[in-house]
Amino acid sequence: MLAVLGGIAIIVRPSLASDVALEYGIVPVLGVAVLAVALRYWIGLALTSIESATLPTVEGRASISVPGGAFDRTIADRRVSSITRLRAREAVLDRLRSVAEQLSGRDRTGPEGTSAGSDDAVDALFEDGAGLRERLRDARTGETAFQRQVRAAVAALADRHDGERPSIELDVTADEPVPTPTQPGLRATNRWRLLKPMGLTAVGIGAVFGSATLLLVGALVGGVAVVAAAGSAPSTSIRITRQVESTQPTPGEAVRVTIEVENVGNRFVPDLRVVDRVPEGLSVTAGSPRYGTALRPGATATYDYRVTSVRGRHEFGDAALSVRNFSGTLERVEDVSVAGDAAVTYDVRRAMERAVPVRDQTSRSVGRVVTDVGGSGVEFHSVRQYRTGDPLNRIDWSRAARGEGLATLQFREERSATVVVLVDARREAYVAPETDAPSAVDRSVLAAAEITSALLDSDDQVGLAALSPRQCWVSPGSGHAHLTRLQAALANADAFDPRPPEQAFKPAIRLPSIRKRLPGVAQLIVLSPVCDDELLTVVRQLQASGHSATVVSPDATGGVTPGRTLARIERDRRLSKLREAGVRVVDWDPADPLALALSAAARRWS
Incomplete structure (x- = not known):
């Protein structure tokens, strides 16, 4: 503020800077003090950064793992310490030995010494016998010797299992850490943080050397810093409505989700970011649940994205909202309830005509499981002596015609499982x-x-x-x-x-x-x-x-x-x-x- 007032005075009377500098020796001293304060701000500036709110990550399904993914991450990670690398190496070798023993028909719990052949075969692949050509290739491709040895060992095991040696590709993609969402509330972004030390530095140097130009520049920069710091808190009078194209789709069907964002306040929103919280069980197949815009009072913005799943009821959460003021120095993060559709259900109920093979067994209900018990059915089982009350269609009339008496045909019964x-x-x-x-x-x-x-x-x-x-x-x-x-x-x-x-x-x-x-x-x-x-x-x-x-x-x-x-x-x-x-x-x-x-x-x- 003092820099701004001094700058106005210099604009009114340009000779004031030189007159004051010459007549009052205290001014250079004050300039040195201002430079000391500016230095303090510069040091603080080096220790801070511009902060922006982190909204929730909703696009991925962190709960679903890929078989073998942990093993790939272990051999691809180069950021671990030497001790951790040694432990990881032993864990990898132990896993490879276990698979080699299974392929050799031996169990690790067997007598001592039965797995020596498998251990030796695996360990031989990790003997560091790489020549200069191999080392140069590893340096060119970015692959370590250990990674190359793991690939060779796995290829050898796959060859033993499949009868064909596959091409093993190393996945060196590092896992990106999931950022922690910013807690709701009002916070400073440290934007325009350069203005304050720059203005103080210009004023300090101008005061020491009696430069009206530097004092004027410092005053202008300081004025901008004051205006930026004096900005009001942003408005969060935002209404969000969600519309799901079909709340009961068939399994695997992609569903469009439409989000409507409306500024219901009486102030302009210059910087608005919205994230619709997609349930973890849904996969985003098109578009994005994230959206950024600016809204004048009463204005509405609409965007959409598509999700899919194969089953289950999935409930959407509140939307995450981030709003900044006009200068961007203040930012408010809030969770806003969403009107409209709140869930989508993929119904598993679908009947399909399919025969499911089951084992033979006996029960008292008629069905389609063939038993070894004679009775009514379609497959011949045996012949027994006729009994009073036996159905006529089960009497062996050919046998009766030959004069061999009455007999009843029996078939394999079909009973339910x-x-x-x-x-x-x-x-x-x-x-x-x-x-x-x-x-x-x-x-x-x-x-x-x-x-x-x-x-x-x-x-x-x-x-x-x-x-x-x-x-x-x-x-x-x-x-x-x-x-x-x-x-x-x-x-x-x-x-x-x-x-x-x-x-x-x-x-x-x-x-x-x-x-x-x-x-x-x-x-x-x-x-x-x-x-x-x-x-x-x-x-x-x-x-x-x-x-x-x-x-x-x-x-x-x-x-x-x-x-x-x-x-x-x-x-x-x-x-x-x-x-x-x-x-x-x-x-x-x-x-x-x-x-x-x-x-x-x-x-x-x-």
Whole structure:
């Protein structure tokens, strides 16, 4: 303020600066003091920066992981310390040895020394025998020797598993940290922060050397700084309305979301940024939920974006709002409630005519499972002596014509199966080939809806359960009303939430409860990506309890990075172990419809 007043005085009387400087020796002293204050501001300036509010990141699904992604990040990270690198190296070698042992048909828990061959084979790939040519190539490509050795080891393991050596590509993309959103409230942005020290510096030098020009420049710069600092707080009188094109779309359908932003206040909003909080289970396929504009009083701005998902009810949150004043020195961040549509529901209920292969068993309901019990049916079983009351159409008249007496034909009876569809909804099952692809749990829930509908159409008794810390159980039943109960559970049960559970699944606690509820004749259809060994233990225990199991496994592996290749090999080995244990396995590729995978598996079993 003093600089501004001094500048006005100099404009009125230009000779004032030189007269004061000559007649009053105190003025240079004051100039030095002003320079000292300016120096303080310059030092503070070096320690601060222009701050801008960080609005929420809503475009990604952080809860969905990619099999092998953690392994790829481990070998790609160069920012870790030497000790951490050594630990990471040992963890990588241990993982490679484990896969090598599985491919060699040995178990790491076996007798000491049985895994030496596999360990030596893997360790040999990490011997640093690179020549000058290899080192120059690594320097040119930016790949470290360790990364090159990992690629070679994984390629060798894939060659042993597939019979073909693939081209392994290293994924060196570093994970971008998710920024923390700015807390709601009014804050200074430090914009125009250069003006204050610049003005003070000019005034100080002008006072010391008696320069009217510098005093004038300092006064003008200081005046701008004062005006910028005197700006009022921005207005947040904003109304937001959301319109969803279809609140109940079919699974996988892209839905347009339209956002209308209106300035309902009486002040101009020069800088407005809006972020519509997209539910975590939705993927943004087109456009952006972010928008920036300026609005005069009563003006309206509209923008739209598209989202998609495969199942579940997804509730939108409040919109995040950031508003700056005209000079940009003050910024207010607020969460604003949104009028209009608040949710979108992808209904899993869709009946598809599909025969689902089940095991032979006996029950008292007529259905399509062929048994070894003679009775009514379509396939010949045996001949027995005629009994009074036997249907005439089952008498062997050819035998009676030959004079051999009356006999009754018996056929293999077809009876209904009791099936419980068990969906793997553990935290580990929320995996996908890509972060924006449907997770294995999404595909499993949709498959469960199709399978239960097909089994009920065939007069089978069908139940539903979840492998999850969030419980779900529907007892086996039949009929249209029971189908409605099953579909409601698949659509609304907490166990099948699109977001993974926070707690871990504990088999020792949850599995006895499931076994206790299972009918003695029930067989299981387990839907799981089979992404870890815990699922093998669960299926084996259920099979040992007398429940025949069929595992339908949506494949969530993909890609040719070292981590993804190892994840694919490990999954294939788990599926092989299930088959060896007498479990029927349907390996379901994401590119194929479920009907095709089931039909191919049924041909192999027949």
